[in-house]
Amino acid sequence: MRLTVKPFAQLRERLGTEALELELPAGATVAELLERLLAEHPALAPFRESLLLARGAEMLEPGSALAEGDTVALYPPFSGG
Amino acid sequence: MHSKVSIYTFGVPRENLTDPKSLMVQPPSHRVFTDSELRRYARHLALPEVGPQGQQRLKAARVLVVGMGGLGCPAAQYLAAAGVGRLTLVDDDLVELSNLQRQPLYTEDDVGRPKAEVAATRLRALNSAIRIEPLVELVSAANVLELTQQHDLVLDGTDSLEARYLLADGCYLTGVPLIHAALRRFEGQVVLFPPGGPCYRCLFPRPPPLEVIEDCAMAGVLGAVPGLLGSLQALEALKWLLLIEPREPRLLLLDGLAGTIQPVALAQRHSCPLCGESPTITAPVDGQVSCQPGELAPEELQAELEGPAPPLLVDLREPWERNLGQIPGKELHLPFSQFAQRQDELPREQELLLYCHTGIQSAMALRQLQQGGREARHLTGGIAAWLRETGQQERLY
Numbered sequence: 001m002r003l004t005v006k007p008f009a010q011l012r013e014r015l016g017t018e019a020l021e022l023e024l025p026a027g028a029t030v031a032e033l034l035e036r037l038l039a040e041h042p043a044l045a046p047f048r049e050s051l052l053l054a055r056g057a058e059m060l061e062p063g064s065a066l067a068e069g070d071t072v073a074l075y076p077p078f079s080g081g
Numbered sequence: 082m083h084s085k086v087s088i089y090t091f092g093v094p095r096e097n098l099t100d101p102k103s104l105m106v107q108p109p110s111h112r113v114f115t116d117s118e119l120r121r122y123a124r125h126l127a128l129p130e131v132g133p134q135g136q137q138r139l140k141a142a143r144v145l146v147v148g149m150g151g152l153g154c155p156a157a158q159y160l161a162a163a164g165v166g167r168l169t170l171v172d173d174d175l176v177e178l179s180n181l182q183r184q185p186l187y188t189e190d191d192v193g194r195p196k197a198e199v200a201a202t203r204l205r206a207l208n209s210a211i212r213i214e215p216l217v218e219l220v221s222a223a224n225v226l227e228l229t230q231q232h233d234l235v236l237d238g239t240d241s242l243e244a245r246y247l248l249a250d251g252c253y254l255t256g257v258p259l260i261h262a263a264l265r266r267f268e269g270q271v272v273l274f275p276p277g278g279p280c281y282r283c284l285f286p287r288p289p290p291l292e293v294i295e296d297c298a299m300a301g302v303l304g305a306v307p308g309l310l311g312s313l314q315a316l317e318a319l320k321w322l323l324l325i326e327p328r329e330p331r332l333l334l335l336d337g338l339a340g341t342i343q344p345v346a347l348a349q350r351h352s353c354p355l356c357g358e359s360p361t362i363t364a365p366v367d368g369q370v371s372c373q374p375g376e377l378a379p380e381e382l383q384a385e386l387e388g389p390a391p392p393l394l395v396d397l398r399e400p401w402e403r404n405l406g407q408i409p410g411k412e413l414h415l416p417f418s419q420f421a422q423r424q425d426e427l428p429r430e431q432e433l434l435l436y437c438h439t440g441i442q443s444a445m446a447l448r449q450l451q452q453g454g455r456e457a458r459h460l461t462g463g464i465a466a467w468l469r470e471t472g473q474q475e476r477l478y
Contacts, residue, residue: 054334079241
């Protein structure tokens with residue numbers, strides 16, 4: 001199935017793109033998506049345990065199932081104040 | 082001075098007005114405001130969601146605001162104006178000229194004075210009927226639990242992930258709700274974390290390493306962005322205190338360029354290290370954002386510079402920043418933006434000390450050198466920490 005990942009804040013600059021398109025086996029979970037992203041983009045490695053994934057108004061957990069055409073937003077923690 | 086007291090009948094349901102008992106004088110603790118308070122809060126009293134009972138709730142509330150910067154200024158201003166009865170303002174920083182661009186509680190005359198104290202003075206002038214306590218200190222593992230449990234609600238307006246994790250852990254461990262706000266350039270987050278979870282670690286289980294964390298000094302910020310987020314934080318805080326729905330845990334994501342706010346419903350993560358099924362964090366700890374070898378503290382720099390073998394300073398800042406002051410000594414200038422391409426030009430026979438504005442870019446540059454097998458050190462906190470250490474606050478930017 002085809003997915004779009006939209007990185008936010010400094011992740012956009014780390015990945016050098018506004019949106020990533022990728023292909024995962026049907027029924028893949030968020031944990032599998034994360035593993036794929038981390039394997040293909042070493043720039044994400046420092047954020048391995050510091051990433052929030054959301055689909056629209058829904059926060060995703062590692063076990064959440066993904067579906068064809070999903071757009072997943074990827075957020076790092078923000079620290080400025 | 083004897084203050085004039087009115088008994089009013091706002092909030093009495095219309096159908097009860099025919100019942101003479103409903104107009105009886107109620108116990109003063111619940112139904113009495115001074116005339117001046119009635120005038121001051123007239124626009125609240127007119128709101129069906131607030132009314133006199135809500136105003137009384139605000140008056141009884143104790144709110145802790147940590148960080149009196151770009152977020153804390155507007156947040157505390159709206160809470161004080163709204164009549165929150167007790168506010169504690171925590172910040173160990175002094176007002177700097179570079180704060181005035183986005184922290185409108187402070188003026189040019191305040192530069193060099195403690196933010197918490199200046200803010201308390203300004204807010205007392207705005208509302209003399211509430212109690213405001215400034216605390217010029219840093220939140221640490223030693224004081225966070227005591228601070229949070231003395232309050233009904235905590236607002237996080239700090240500017241470091243270290244403080245944010247500490248405050249989130251402290252609030253969860255003491256069962257105090259937390260309204261978190263944070264930003265990066267034009268984007269930001271405001272989150273309500275209720276007692277019992279979900280918590281901050283359900284979103285971001287552990288902090289990333291220090292060298293990838295940015296603060297406003299490094300990333301840059303347009304003042305209206307924290308202004309908007311701090312106001313949203315105050316709105317979430319007032320809604321929580323007034324029991325106004327929705328009160329579900331949620332994250333508001335601001336995209337200041339697109340002009341959108343995306344709400345995201347929060348879910349408790351089973352594997353959360355703080356509020357999950359088998360928590361590993363059971364007490365607040367300092368130093369959660371990991372450090373790396375090769376750090377030099379600003380208080381150690383002077384001795385090194387005056388010692389027999391002073392290090393070669395490598396200034397990673399942009400040319401405009403160098404006009405604002407430099408650390409005196411033998412030095413090289415290599416802007417961070419060119420570091421990756423030009424790091425091989427750094428002399429190998431000398432001990433290098435990298436420095437930047439706040440110590441973040443120098444930590445990143447050091448990591449790059451170490452990955453290439455080279456040794457060097459960097460100045461923690463950058464030239465800003467050194468200027469503070471050597472009493473040159475007026476040169477901070």
